[in-house]
Amino acid sequence: MDESGVHRNLQLQELEEIRNDAYASSKICKEKTKAFHDKMISRRVFEVGKLHSRWTGPFVITDVFPHGALEIKSLETAKTFKVNDQRLKHYFEGVQANAEEDAHDLTLDDLPQID
Structure with missing residues (x-):
């Protein structure tokens, strides 16, 4: 009985270590994702105007x-x-705000021929 209790305690300790490793790995992944996201954000600067x-x-x-x-x-x-x-x-x-006024319709016949 003592042997099985010791074995069970070892299993619980291993499970706790696995959980801690998963938590640390998840935290590292979230930090890397946040750093990438923050790096890709471009802030626009407005001044009086x-x-x-x-x-x-x-x-x-x-x-x-x-x-x-x-x-x-x-x-x-x-x-x-x-x-x-x-x-x-x-x-x-x-600068015109509406680009639709400058739009033109093209057909395949309007494209230059490639020889």
Whole structure:
């Protein structure tokens, strides 16, 4: 009986070691995944200036707050409000926002012939 008890204790200790190894391996994997994800994120930096929203027109940034909050002012209505910087995109003067106007229909006959 004592021999079987000792054997059972050894099995439990081995099981505990396997669990600890799996936990450590899982933690390492999660850390590597997070490091890769964080490396691939590109943060956009906004400063006080002109912005464009595809729904309502250009805006001007009046203030930049911590954690990605911006205060913007509409050029048309002169209203100011706070938004998250992920909801905005940069405004480039003279660049058309709608690329569909420049789209052309092509057929296979329009392609150059390769000899």
